[in-house]
Amino acid sequence: MSKNWYPILNYEACTVCGACIKKCSHGVFADKGGMMVVVNPVGCVEGCHGCQKLCPAGAISYFGENDPKVTPSGCGCDCK
Numbered sequence: 001m002s003k004n005w006y007p008i009l010n011y012e013a014c015t016v017c018g019a020c021i022k023k024c025s026h027g028v029f030a031d032k033g034g035m036m037v038v039v040n041p042v043g044c045v046e047g048c049h050g051c052q053k054l055c056p057a058g059a060i061s062y063f064g065e066n067d068p069k070v071t072p073s074g075c076g077c078d079c080k
Helices: 019-023 050-054
Strands: 006-009 029-031 036-038 060-063
Touching: 006 036, 019 029, 019 050, 050 060
Parallel strands: none
Antiparallel strands: 006 060, 029 036
């Protein structure tokens, strides 16, 4: 799990489809009153792009995406 890598939601683009919740088994996302939120950012696995690839609205980006020190750590999904 990581403090250097976590998802950032574009709330204007998010359609609250729930794909991110279904994909992430680390409890990073939650639906709070019809709005997706990042509730457990340190639960995100460094280098994983699984939720981003499934987001039909393209509403997910990552803090740490362009940091050369951040490397994939084997999230166990086919997300790279």
